[in-house]
Amino acid sequence: MDNTEEEVAARRFVLRWACHGREAASDDEQGAEPGRAPVRRPRVAVELHAHSTRSDGTLSPAELVERAHRNGVKVFALTDHDTMAGVKEAVEAARRYPIRIIPGVEISAVHSPSDKSGAEEPVHILAYYSSWGPARPQELERFLANIREGRYARANEILLKLRALDMPIELEDVCKIAGNGVAPGRLHVARAMVDAGYVDNLRQAFSRYLYDGGPVYAKGSEPTGESVVQLVCRTGGLVVLAHPWALKNPSAVIKNLKAAGLHGIEAYRSDGKVSGLSDLADIYELLKLGGSDFHGRDDKEEPDVGSVDLPVLSVSKFLDMAKPIWHNAIMEIFSSISERTTDFNGSKGFRRISSAGDFCIVHLSSEDQS
Template sequence: MLFTLKWLILKIVCCYGSNGSGAEEPVHILAYYASWGPAKSQELEKVLSSIREGRYTRAKEMLFKLRNLDMPLKFEDVCNIAGNGVAPGRVHVARAMIKAGYVDNLRQAFSRYLYDGGPAYATGSEPAGETVVQLICRTGGIAVLAHPWALKNPVPAIKDLKAAGLHGIEAYRSDGKLSGLSDLADTYELLKLGGSDYHGRDDKEEPDIGSVDLPVLAFFKFLEVAQPIWRNAMMENFANTIERIPDLNGSKGCRRTSSGNDFCSMCLSSPELEETDDSQIEILQMVFSDIILSNRSCKTHIEQRAEITSRLH
């Protein structure tokens, strides 16, 4: 049974350095979550906040290097280009360079100054790729390595990330063709996905969003792996929400509910679960269809918790 066809995708920029090499390079890990979001959302948000702060620091470092190259830019202008609440990245610095007349287009900005290791390139506070993969797994997501062919040496990176829990790699290029890393995905039993890698660079050669022709079989293999992981994440969020419902946790009594439908409605009032799909709600209603709480038969919090969690798992 297909639970949902909606999901939330995060791209987390991190770093990878093979053992003993002493060199690190940026890697992009995609986190696929179900529509209701991750489990342990506070843990994920803490890491993402740290990365965002690092991006602000990185942007300032890039501007410092550009100033030394006689191309001064204002940090406020870069932030305005990025937009309200968006941590600025290289593409925003590049757009500011175009606006100031230092370069003609984004391609020129990157090829001359902002490429990895370039004269205006700077690193942020990116976590290790293995750490990010483990975080995604803990929070109920599917971890996928984006455009692995861009790595200097993808083989050890894929091997180490797989050991950390990696679920798949982008094996299909933007033209829908399999990359040379398809066999490596088979070796490590990884899902083969693909994406357009759209960044909004106004580049004629940049593929449009959703332009990748991904085979249907690859899509269903993805869902086969994702559904049980997403379901467990939803159940964990649901159980944690139950703990925070005053009517269930208080000692003065219980709110009267006459069916699993009422029970689900009460629990799903949590902001963490407000995006839960109708199909998932129906499943939960079936799980709790025989739960009836009344003032005459209140159980202690420990008893309630034990009964509910046993049904969830």
């Protein structure tokens, strides 16, 4: 099937953005010869949902960026659970490759039906920021830190339930698997269960015990989905609902989050299918996106980085919507800087900055020190 003119223009726009304004590779930009059918160009590989060792992935941010490059990914968003601690490493690693990094995070939340007609259920919300990072990084980090703290309490509760099922595991072992400074998640517990011989693999740990509402499932201190959406909007991010097909009541969740400011949903699945919720996205005028949700599990069925076939028109619409949001956030960042210093490139607390990537590193470093 040949490309439409709109697709060709969208591909050129996305590739130029991914290449920081430089011309894209010639084999992506060549048109058809006069009188001949248009050339079928390769898709633009984009990854908008992936996890590193800074949450529950198995690859470091740098290793993840390297894998993305090997797979031909041009735009890569690191979306660790409830932390942006890996973004600096990802940005620095990307200097070696022709790849654009989108600073991101997947935030844990809960949805409670406003009419109390159904049960509360967990939701996950993706936030995407400009190359300059979030506006108000300290506010965002305090919010995320509260969620991460709740992960320790949740892990304890899960382990108590496992002990009651004659499957004792120590929190110390789970935290060791998670890594230094990483809040423990269900995947870390699952790995501990495999190590202890209670289950054969991670898939079995989740399908039997750790799934939402399962025998050892426990909640943390997650905020409401609406408050997460509002926070991301306030800090200059674009907000997308992750894997809505896994929700029990996706229509109600999408409706409520749209009212709070939601920009899009994941509609393109890793299995190559388009979610049945695509029509709902059209009704609420939401972006339709997707990503692999790569963790690096020892699972042959796990989709690889960049494997989701996200239409280039969807990526172009994503960038079009993000542009004014990110622009306003950058203006707020510069405004806050001007209040703290009159010498942006030389005064105390700043090093010389030559690119947005440099600024993101410095900006997020100030977040770590707050």
